[in-house]
Amino acid sequence: MYYFVSDVHLGCGDEATSRQVEARFTAWLDTIASDAEAVFIIGDLFDFWFEYKRVIPKAPVRVLGRLAALTDRGVRVVFLTGNHDMWVRDFFEKECGMEVYTSPQTILLAGKRLFLAHGDNMKIDNQPLLRLMNAVFRSKLLKSLFSALVHPDCALRFGQWWSGKSRKSHDVEELGEHITEPLIAYAREYRAAEQPDYFIFGHMHQPRDFSEGNLRVLCLGEWGHDPVYAVMDREGRIALKKF
Ligand SMILES: [Mn+2]
Numbered sequence: 001m002y003y004f005v006s007d008v009h010l011g012c013g014d015e016a017t018s019r020q021v022e023a024r025f026t027a028w029l030d031t032i033a034s035d036a037e038a039v040f041i042i043g044d045l046f047d048f049w050f051e052y053k054r055v056i057p058k059a060p061v062r063v064l065g066r067l068a069a070l071t072d073r074g075v076r077v078v079f080l081t082g083n084h085d086m087w088v089r090d091f092f093e094k095e096c097g098m099e100v101y102t103s104p105q106t107i108l109l110a111g112k113r114l115f116l117a118h119g120d121n122m123k124i125d126n127q128p129l130l131r132l133m134n135a136v137f138r139s140k141l142l143k144s145l146f147s148a149l150v151h152p153d154c155a156l157r158f159g160q161w162w163s164g165k166s167r168k169s170h171d172v173e174e175l176g177e178h179i180t181e182p183l184i185a186y187a188r189e190y191r192a193a194e195q196p197d198y199f200i201f202g203h204m205h206q207p208r209d210f211s212e213g214n215l216r217v218l219c220l221g222e223w224g225h226d227p228v229y230a231v232m233d234r235e236g237r238i239a240l241k242k243f
Contacts, residue, residue, distance in 0.1 A: 002109055003032050004040045004230040006118065006202025007222035009084065010060045012047035012163070021223050022060040028227070028243050029066040036075050038109070042202045042220065043082020043118030048159035050087045055152050064096060071097030080105060082118040082202060084163055087143060102138070106194055110236040115187075115196035119203030119219075122186040180208045180219045187217045198238055200230055209240045 008025050011018050032039065049057060071077050077098045081088055092098040104117030121134050136142060146155065180201070187199040199217040207221040207228035218240055221228030232238040 001032070001035045001234075002038045002040070002232040003036055004042060004116070004200050004218070004220065004232070006042040006082065006220045007044040007205055008041075008063075009044055009047040009222060009224060010063060011057075011160075012224065017224070018047075018060075022062060024227060024243070025223055026060075026062045026066055028229070029063070029070070031243075033066075033070060033073075033075075036070070038076035038078065039070065040116060040200075041077070041079045042116055042200060043080055043120075044084045044202060044222075045079065045082075046085045048156070048163040049085035050146075050152075050155050050159050051089045051091055052147050052152060053089065056091050057152075057156055067092075067098060068096045078105075080116055080118060083120040083137075083166075086138065106196060110232060110234050112197040112232070112236040112238075113195065115190065115194060115199045117199075117201055119183050119201035122183060175206050177206060177208050179206050180204050180210070180217075183219060184210055184212075184217050187215060188212075191215055197236070198232075207240055207242075 005028075008021065010022060010025070012021065046057075046059065049059075051057075067077055077096070078101070079088075079092055079098050080101045086102055088100055088102070092100050104115065106113060106115050108114075150158075183199070183201045183204065190196075190199075197216065200220065201217070202220045204219055205222040205226070206219060207226060208217070208219040210217040210219075216238070218230050218238065220230060220240075221242070227243040228240050229243065230238055230240050
């Protein structure tokens with residue numbers, strides 16, 4: 001089986017909440033370990049991740065251990081970073097044996113063509129401010145400067161504050177399927193060029209299984225309240241499931 005998950009936001013909230021989410025996600029990893037051939041983590045695994053050349057954040061070690069154990073057994077674990085954890089270096093590849101991508105990917109799996117993307121930065125061509133922020137946050141030079149000049153404790157404190165802020169602005173919007181509309185619009189447009197069988201997105205924290213003709217878009221849930229993931233079998237049949 002092939003599993004797709006996003007928006008775990010490990011480390012989010014107070015200590016008790018963050019332990020609870022860690023336990024939930026760890027239990028899920030243990031459940032799928034029996035039949036997983038590959039696990040795709042489609043962004044925001046962490047509420048905030050900033051990695052130095054030799055320093056990583058204090059992070060939920062049980063999850064990191066589980067992921068490493070999966071790859072040790074030959075399970076493919078792929079991590080597409082989200083807007084909360086784009087500042088990765090080589091830790092996940094070197095220490096956990098994962099594949100890491102910082103941009104959307106089209107992959108072939110079980111005879112299907114899948115377009116995977118966290119879902120931030122879609123359709124930002126007409127939004128100069130978003131484009132600028134994107135360029136700033138993804139700049140390699142800035143990341144190096146920040147790493148060289150800012151003590152990890154300060155960087156992490158800033159990051160946690162920033163993550164909390166962006167999450168709060170997310171929370172005030174009422175949830176509902178309509179918030180995934182921009183992703184569906186993106187999929188409609190993009191389908192002409194690449195013809196994927198399935199689009200899988202995270203980011204909106206609103207699960208949705210959308211079909212229109214032969215367009216299929218799956219949006220995943222978040223693990224604080226709505227742990228909805230996608231699973232695809234060897235025949236290429238895909239579905240959303242709640243843990
Ligand atoms: Mn998220």
